[in-house]
Amino acid sequence: MQKDSGDPDVTRVREAAAGADWATVRGVLEARPESEDRTELLWAVGDTAGVERWIAGVIEAEPDSALPLLVSGVRHISWGWEARTGARAKDVSREQFDVFHARLRTAERQLYEAAEREPQWTSPWYGLQITGRGLQVGQVTARRRFEATVRRDPHHMGAHQQQLQQVCEKWSGSHEEMHAFARASAFGAPGGTPLGQLVAIAHIEEWLSLDAGPDAAYMRRPEVAASLRQAADHSYRHPDFVRRGAWLQVFNTFAMAFSLAGDRAAARECFQAAEGRVTEFPWYYINGSDPAAAYRKQRSSAGR
Incomplete structure (x- = not known):
C-alpha cells in the first residue's frame, strides 16, 4: 500500500x-x-x-x-x-x-x-x-x-475544496449552503472533472458534524446514496475522466463515502481503481493518526 x-x-x-x-x-x-x-x-x-x-x-x-x-x-x-x-x-x-x-x-x-x-x-x-x-x-x-x-x-480542485470548507456549518456557513455549493460546482463543470468529488466531501462533512448513531443513519439515507451515484457518473465514471492531478484523491473520497453509505459494490469499484494507493484526505477523518489503517479497514469491509 x-x-x-x-x-x-x-x-x-x-x-x-x-x-x-x-x-x-x-x-x-x-x-x-x-x-x-x-x-x-x-x-x-x-x-x-x-x-x-x-x-x-x-x-x-x-x-x-x-x-x-x-x-x-x-x-x-x-x-x-x-x-x-x-x-x-x-x-x-x-x-x-x-x-x-x-x-x-x-x-x-x-x-x-x-x-x-x-x-x-x-x-x-x-x-x-x-x-x-x-x-x-x-x-x-x-x-x-x-x-x-x-x-x-476554473476547475482547480483545491480551491473548490477550500471554498466548500468556508461555507461549512463549522466555519459559519450551513449544511444547505455547503451542499448547494458542492452540487453547483460539480454539475456546473464539464463531465469528467474531479469536481464531482465535492458532493462526496459535503456528505462526509455532514456525517462528521453528527453524533455517533445519527451519523451512520444520515449516510445510509437513500437520497445520499443516490446523490453519490449521480456525482460519480458525472466524475470518474464519465468517459472524459482522466487520471491526472487529483485523480487518486477522487477515488479515495468516493471509496470512503460509498463505504459509509453501505454501497459495497460502488466502494469496491473505487478501491480497485485506487490500486492500493491511499491519500491522507479523507481517511484522516476516521483515523487521524493512521489514515492508511482506516483505508484498509473499509477496503476489507467492501470485500477488496
Missing part, C-alpha cells in the same frame, strides 16, 4: 526541502507549471519542518523572484496551523492563537507579493483562501479570493 498520490516528485521535493536544497526544490516546482496544478508539491515543501529557517535567505538572495515568496507563504500557513493544532477553538490557548495569527499574517503578506509579481499564478490565491479562513476575513472576502483562484483555473 502506497501513501499519498504516488507522484515521485512529491517525495523528491520533500526530501530536498528537508535538506535545505533550494536548487532542487526550485527545479521540481518550476518543472510543474501552474497550469498543471503544483499545489501538492508546494504543500509537500510547506509541511516540511525547518523550511522557514532557510527560505528567508533565499528571498534575500533572489529579491525579484516570486517563487521563494510563494514557498515561504505556504510554509507559514502550515507552520501557523502547527502552532494552533487541530484542537477545538475553546481548547487553544491565547498564546497559541497569537502565534497562529502572526504566522498567517506573514503568509498573507508574502502571498500577496507573489501574486503581484506573477499575476497569472493560481497558487498564491489558493494560499490566501486558507489564510483567510484562519484569520476570519469573512464570507465576502473569502468568496473574492476563491473567485480570484478559479478565474485563473
Whole structure:
C-alpha cells in the first residue's frame, strides 16, 4: 500500500526541502507549471519542518523572484496551523492563537507579493483562501479570493475544496449552503472533472458534524446514496475522466463515502481503481493518526 498520490516528485521535493536544497526544490516546482496544478508539491515543501529557517535567505538572495515568496507563504500557513493544532477553538490557548495569527499574517503578506509579481499564478490565491479562513476575513472576502483562484483555473480542485470548507456549518456557513455549493460546482463543470468529488466531501462533512448513531443513519439515507451515484457518473465514471492531478484523491473520497453509505459494490469499484494507493484526505477523518489503517479497514469491509 502506497501513501499519498504516488507522484515521485512529491517525495523528491520533500526530501530536498528537508535538506535545505533550494536548487532542487526550485527545479521540481518550476518543472510543474501552474497550469498543471503544483499545489501538492508546494504543500509537500510547506509541511516540511525547518523550511522557514532557510527560505528567508533565499528571498534575500533572489529579491525579484516570486517563487521563494510563494514557498515561504505556504510554509507559514502550515507552520501557523502547527502552532494552533487541530484542537477545538475553546481548547487553544491565547498564546497559541497569537502565534497562529502572526504566522498567517506573514503568509498573507508574502502571498500577496507573489501574486503581484506573477499575476497569472493560481497558487498564491489558493494560499490566501486558507489564510483567510484562519484569520476570519469573512464570507465576502473569502468568496473574492476563491473567485480570484478559479478565474485563473476554473476547475482547480483545491480551491473548490477550500471554498466548500468556508461555507461549512463549522466555519459559519450551513449544511444547505455547503451542499448547494458542492452540487453547483460539480454539475456546473464539464463531465469528467474531479469536481464531482465535492458532493462526496459535503456528505462526509455532514456525517462528521453528527453524533455517533445519527451519523451512520444520515449516510445510509437513500437520497445520499443516490446523490453519490449521480456525482460519480458525472466524475470518474464519465468517459472524459482522466487520471491526472487529483485523480487518486477522487477515488479515495468516493471509496470512503460509498463505504459509509453501505454501497459495497460502488466502494469496491473505487478501491480497485485506487490500486492500493491511499491519500491522507479523507481517511484522516476516521483515523487521524493512521489514515492508511482506516483505508484498509473499509477496503476489507467492501470485500477488496
